[in-house]
Amino acid sequence: MTSETPALTTRRSLLRGFVNATAAVIGAALAGIIGRFAVVPRARTAEQWIRATPLADLDPGTPRPIIVAVPRQEGWSRTRANETVFLVWDGLTGVRGMSATCTHLGCRVRWDEGAGRFKCPCHGGQYDASGRVVSGPPPRPLSAIPARINDDGDVEVRL
Amino acid sequence: MRRILEWLHGRTGYRSGLATLLEEPLPPGTGWWFTLGSVLLFLLSVQIATGVALALYYAPTPDHAYQSVKFITNEVTLGRFVRGLHFFGASAIVIGVGLHMLRVIAFGSYKAPREVTWLTGLVLLNIVLAFALTGYLLPWDQRAYWATVVSVNITKLVPIAGSTLATLAGAPDGHVGALTLSRWFALHVIVLPAVLVLMVVGHLFLMRKHGISGPIHPRAGLTRPFYPYQAARDLTVILIVAAILAALAWRGLPALERMADPADATYVPRPEWYFLGLFQLLKFIPGRLEIVGALVLPGLVMTLLALLPWIDRTPERDPRKRPIVLGGVIAGLIALVGLTAGGWRDRPRTLPPGAWSLREIAGASLSHSQNCARCHAAGGAADPLSQLAVTRPVSWIQNHIGDPEVIAPGLRPSREVDEQVIAAIVAYVRRGGTPPTVPDQTRQAAVVFSEHCIRCHVIDGDGGTEGPDLSAVGLKHDLSWLRRWIARPEAVKADAKMPAFGRKLSGAELETIARFLATAGVSKSSSAVTTRTR
Numbered sequence: 054m055t056s057e058t059p060a061l062t063t064r065r066s067l068l069r070g071f072v073n074a075t076a077a078v079i080g081a082a083l084a085g086i087i088g089r090f091a092v093v094p095r096a097r098t099a100e101q102w103i104r105a106t107p108l109a110d111l112d113p114g115t116p117r118p119i120i121v122a123v124p125r126q127e128g129w130s131r132t133r134a135n136e137t138v139f140l141v142w143d144g145l146t147g148v149r150g151m152s153a154t155c156t157h158l159g160c161r162v163r164w165d166e167g168a169g170r171f172k173c174p175c176h177g178g179q180y181d182a183s184g185r186v187v188s189g190p191p192p193r194p195l196s197a198i199p200a201r202i203n204d205d206g207d208v209e210v211r212l
Numbered sequence: 213m214r215r216i217l218e219w220l221h222g223r224t225g226y227r228s229g230l231a232t233l234l235e236e237p238l239p240p241g242t243g244w245w246f247t248l249g250s251v252l253l254f255l256l257s258v259q260i261a262t263g264v265a266l267a268l269y270y271a272p273t274p275d276h277a278y279q280s281v282k283f284i285t286n287e288v289t290l291g292r293f294v295r296g297l298h299f300f301g302a303s304a305i306v307i308g309v310g311l312h313m314l315r316v317i318a319f320g321s322y323k324a325p326r327e328v329t330w331l332t333g334l335v336l337l338n339i340v341l342a343f344a345l346t347g348y349l350l351p352w353d354q355r356a357y358w359a360t361v362v363s364v365n366i367t368k369l370v371p372i373a374g375s376t377l378a379t380l381a382g383a384p385d386g387h388v389g390a391l392t393l394s395r396w397f398a399l400h401v402i403v404l405p406a407v408l409v410l411m412v413v414g415h416l417f418l419m420r421k422h423g424i425s426g427p428i429h430p431r432a433g434l435t436r437p438f439y440p441y442q443a444a445r446d447l448t449v450i451l452i453v454a455a456i457l458a459a460l461a462w463r464g465l466p467a468l469e470r471m472a473d474p475a476d477a478t479y480v481p482r483p484e485w486y487f488l489g490l491f492q493l494l495k496f497i498p499g500r501l502e503i504v505g506a507l508v509l510p511g512l513v514m515t516l517l518a519l520l521p522w523i524d525r526t527p528e529r530d531p532r533k534r535p536i537v538l539g540g541v542i543a544g545l546i547a548l549v550g551l552t553a554g555g556w557r558d559r560p561r562t563l564p565p566g567a568w569s570l571r572e573i574a575g576a577s578l579s580h581s582q583n584c585a586r587c588h589a590a591g592g593a594a595d596p597l598s599q600l601a602v603t604r605p606v607s608w609i610q611n612h613i614g615d616p617e618v619i620a621p622g623l624r625p626s627r628e629v630d631e632q633v634i635a636a637i638v639a640y641v642r643r644g645g646t647p648p649t650v651p652d653q654t655r656q657a658a659v660v661f662s663e664h665c666i667r668c669h670v671i672d673g674d675g676g677t678e679g680p681d682l683s684a685v686g687l688k689h690d691l692s693w694l695r696r697w698i699a700r701p702e703a704v705k706a707d708a709k710m711p712a713f714g715r716k717l718s719g720a721e722l723e724t725i726a727r728f729l730a731t732a733g734v735s736k737s738s739s740a741v742t743t744r745t746r
Contacts, residue, residue, distance in 0.1 A: 065440065065441075068440035068441060068443075068444040069439075069440040071440070071444055071447065072439065072440045072443045072444050072447050075447040075448075075450070075451055076447060079254075079450070079451070079454055083257075083258065083261055086290055086293065086294060086297075087261055087262070087264075087265045087294065089289045089290050090265050090268075090288060090289060090290045090291060090294045091265060091268055092289060093288075094287050094288055094289060124595060128269060128280070128283055128287075129269065129271070129276065129279045129280040129282065129283030129284075129287075130271075130276065130279070131595060131599065
């Protein structure tokens with residue numbers, strides 16, 4: 054190799070440059086394409102008002118767990134997920150909705166009628182009837198879910 | 213950085229490994245013909261990379277395979293492009309393998325001591341074909357399904373072991389279904405890649421062990437290292453191939469057909485182009501001797517190729533001085549090209565894949581009049597029909613439309629729904645998506661045709677075969693003849709077999725269908741069925 058003339062050396066380094074650059078460009082292009090491809094596209098299902106229950110099924114002041122079928126899109130899979138929502142009717146025209154998901158680690162809370170509290174079975178978190186944390190580890194109150202009464206006298210929630 | 217690499221080299225000695233890989237001494241005169249192996253390595257890397265990417269979204273079950281492929285194509289960023297790369301990459305590999313083999317044969321490179329290298333190459337050819345076969349099923353559309361039914365039936369022809377092989381392929385009794393799909397998926401993404409990598413490593417190891425065969429007439433001179441001299445040629449060709457592949461993938465791949473429907477007897481299956489020759493060959497062979505065309509002949513060709521180094525054993529490498537091999541290969545090529553071209557020419561006339569059939573258009577229209585939208589609406593009890601992911605069998609959908617009590621008691625009054633109306637709505641729901649906008653007359657004609665005519669007549673490949681095909685009836689008869697014929701056939705021709713529709717159809721319906729048929733086949737652009745959608 055040491056006996057090569059300068060012209061040959063130039064040619065050699067040019068070829069090296071070409072080979073390395075081309076391989077890098079092709080590799081980078083492929084990696085870029087697949088990197089973009091691998092990002093999961095955002096689901097197009099927006100929040101919508103979903104009929105939950107007739108108002109007649111609610112008692113004023115008492116949280117009621119209602120199961121709502123929410124359309125879900127996970128990639129190619131379109132399903133309806135059952136979500137539990139607590140609804141509290143104020144006895145007039147107002148309904149409050151609360152998620153049944155404990156803000157601590159995501160277990161489902163239950164309404165304890167006797168104690169008048171939501172209790173989480175996992176780590177003992179407790180919330181009052183309006184969803185505020187009373188005791189235990191939960192960091193935040195139960196999240197509110199928009200709810201309304203429609204013209205047919207049905208309660209709708211936005212999920 | 214330099215210090216880290218120094219350390220790594222001290223611990224692993226990677227530089228000498230790299231040097232062994234790159235500084236392969238090549239004989240003088242090694243030219244462009246010797247780039248094909250590298251091109252194949254590049255194409256295989258593309259298939260592996262895009263294949264892994266596709267596997268991120270693909271679901272190998274009959275319920276979801278089609279939906280997931282559709283999702284990849286339509287929703288995922290660059291999804292159509294990545295699927296296109298994988299699709300056209302497969303064809304490119306078949307072409308590349310063919311050219312590589314021809315080069316090896318022409319240069320006599322399989323001769324001693326390289327016989328085993330040749331044999332590993334032949335095994336690789338078969339692995340590539342197995343990849344093509346198993347991959348073809350995965351999109352689970354009509355094309356995929358019916359082509360696989362054919363290959364499974366060919367498998368069953370194998371003497372003695374036939375039905376065992378079919379069972380192993382997940383298709384007991386030749387039934388292609390969930391088991392077939394998951395097994396072929398496992399073959400395509402787990403078994404075959406593993407075998408492929410092993411064989412490629414073996415092939416390359418042997419190539420390095422014996423050195424490459426070099427030009428036909430060895431030249432005097434010094435050897436040159438692979439890198440960068442031959443590597444530059446390789447990369448040049450790879451760059452061209454990559455550009456062609458990207459251009460093809462960008463232009464888009466053939467549209468998915470409808471979801472696989474095992475009940476559809478009208479579908480004419482067709483293989484991918486590289487199996488067309490074999491497909492055409494089977495047409496010339498009487499059914500009794502099918503096994504000859506399907507297995508014996510291809511098997512003979514493979515055996516002949518495998519024995520080539522021992523048939524052609526003189527050290528002579530110049531193809532002009534090996535007339536038998538040269539003649540045999542040319543004859544084989546002519547036969548293959550001829551058969552493939554014949555198979556290509558014989559393809560059946562069907563709808564362009566993006567188009568909606570009359571029945572599907574009618575189904576979209578009928579679904580409105582059947583109050584489907586009462587529940588199937590945005591925010592309603594069920595997903596809108598146009599977004600429905602069909603995962604139920606056809607029989608379930610038929611029951612659901614025909615007798616709602618079965619599915620949702622009390623939800624909807626039960627009533628008699630005509631069988632053809634159900635079939636049209638099923639066709640629409642299975643098609644999915646938003647129907648194309650067509651003129652009102654066409655939509656009404658589609659409804660009339662799908663309710664009354666389709667039982668006996670075909671238009672554009674869909675319908676019954678008792679009556680004549682009406683795809684081009686407008687070329688044979690004019691409007692006034694059609695009006696009279698549909699209303700009272702026996703008034704036109706005494707021994708007419710067709711029942712009279714004068715009373716079954718309203719005046720408006722009769723006029724609509726007659727006008728539609730009068731233009732059928734006359735000018736394709738005015739017909740509903742060429743309306744393309746994505």
